[in-house]
Amino acid sequence: MKTILVLDTATEACSVALLHQGIITSLDELSPRTHTQRILPMVDELLDKAGISIKQVELLGFGRGPGSFTGVRVGVGIAQGLAMGAELPVVPVSNLLAMAEAVYQKSGNADVVALIDARMSEVYFAQFSRSDLGWQEIVPEQVCSAEKAIEQIQLERNPIVVGTGWQAYSAFSEADLPLVVSDITLPSAKFMLPLVIKSYELGKTKSAMEIEPVYLRNEVTWQKLPHKR
Secondary structure: OOOEEEEEOOOOEEEEEEEEOOEEEEEEEEOOOOHHHHHHHHHHHHHHHHOOOHHHOOEEEEEOOOOOHHHHHHHHHHHHHHHHHHOOOEEEEOHHHHHHHHHHHHHOOOEEEEEEEEEOOEEEEEEEEEEOOEEEEEEEEEEEOHHHHHHHOOHHHOOEEEOOHHHHOHHHHHOOOOOEEOOOOOOOHHHHHHHHHHHHHOOOOEOOOOOOOOOOOOOOOOOOOOOOO
């Protein structure tokens, strides 16, 4: 089993997880305005506890969005820096899918509606279903109004709802949908680990130069590291 480090700063949550010698350790904090100050010390703390350095990590995963613009940029920038410095392959993970994986790990639910509050009266939204082959998008990731999301939810699958988007807009509760709402509201790096492993097994890794954030809003641009366009 490889030594895998995963980090996420795309939402109000700031989290890091490490798989080393078959043991998973993780740290999760709510720090919406201090991601840049907290993420590297959190990484160092997990590595120190495991008695290893970043050079002994073999694979890096990170939350690539969607989420807050600043948080997504911080996560991608940190991931690029660590991956370049340690010459690591990288696996980007959807923050929406990470919450779906969390539900599956905790309760076994394999059909999930994921919603993150995108501000400006919109949500980041997708619906996922899990089979023996892994997760599939039933409704693709998008940014849209609550009303538009409601129109697209496939209720016949009896999905469970995760994320901050449901509580953010009254349109969801007023629609009186026959849905169970999970207490999982934010993604966590520890639930990204299985997704990183699966992507690695399928050969879906990237180099530091290839990774990019996913904002879903087209007007947002990403400036890569110098000389890496």
